[in-house]
Amino acid sequence: MEGKLMKELAQNIEEGRRVALVTLVEVSGSSPGKAGDMMTVLECGEIMGTVGGGNLEYQLICEAKKAMDENRNMEIEYDLGPNGTLKMECGGKVRAYIKVFKEREKLVVVGGGHLGLELYTLGKFLNMHVAVLDDREEYANSERFPLADEIIHGNIGENLKKYRLNRSSYVVVVTKGHAGDREAIEAVAGREIAYLGMIGSSRKIRKSYDILMEKGVQREELDRVYAPVGLDISTGEPKEIALGIMAEILKVKNEGSGKHMREIKGIEA
Structure with missing residues (x-):
């Protein structure tokens, strides 16, 4: 027994x-x-x-x-x-x-493009359970993501609605377009998770929020989304954007300040 x-x-x-x-x-x-x-x-x-x-x-x-x-x-x-x-x-x-x-931290990468690939790499480096979702078969396969714990191909919104999320889940929305991003946010917003982030310009995000609220998503739920996602540390290259996103996730997970360590533990002259 x-x-x-x-x-x-x-x-x-x-x-x-x-x-x-x-x-x-x-x-x-x-x-x-x-x-x-x-x-x-x-x-x-x-x-x-x-x-x-x-x-x-x-x-x-x-x-x-x-x-x-x-x-x-x-x-x-x-x-x-x-x-x-x-x-x-x-x-x-x-x-x-x-x-x-405790649950193993789960990184849910919604979108398997260039940025999704970099997020997957960093997630595995940090020993997270990494799930990748995409509606394109060529971007949702084991050849592209050989070490992924889960690869889910098909309709993004429908798959996310039935996907098990919990308080140790960190969801990053980086699909191929605005419509896919909105489907993902609609499926996840309001659920009890640790983090939800979405890529995009401020203008795109405002427009997406307007559409989502028309569909019944509450403004309070959208206010909890980290968008534009990530910390301001990159040049715009996918690797650096992904690093900024993962830095933000670690900041949330570990309740860090995000300050330079020398500001926190500076050495007196």
Whole structure:
């Protein structure tokens, strides 16, 4: 059972799901579970394994979901007597440890052209899960993106609507034209993700926003889009534009200031 549980845990981590591992590290006296019992918990509450069942297990599932929501590990103790927190009759005590496994950061490159190729390269360099979407077969294939974790060919808007995104997803829209960019933004805007960026001039973006709002996209959702995308550090070459975009993504991901390090940790004369 433990082997199957650990295999399932590894698969969930690899597929980008947030998951918690609950382990009973110490048990004294009477308890529904024994030391070493393990259980995995997904954000939706789905579990595998057991730590004894009953109210103890229910409370640990709730605590695991809370730990995932707060993105922190935790240790917790329960008195299983009638005067304890859980009001149980067992009379023992348990100490549990909850380890949260964060999702692997996912870079979703919407558009497989020159810029998309450079973003894919940087995403793999940073050990991100990289997905590439394009409606052109010649730009969405394993020959062009040999190390991509996912390559999705077809209608961009429809594919994005059904694509699984989460709080560790970073979406960059760099399709071949304005219409494709708008389809992508419409499909993603308002969803709970870490970052959404779109390439383009300020004039093009304003026009796209007007069209999107006419189609029902809320202005507040568009205000959260990083557009024009990236930091102002490039000459306009695709490699440098991609580097500016990834720098912005790292700034968001790591909650960095974007300042020069010498401004933050300057050396006094």
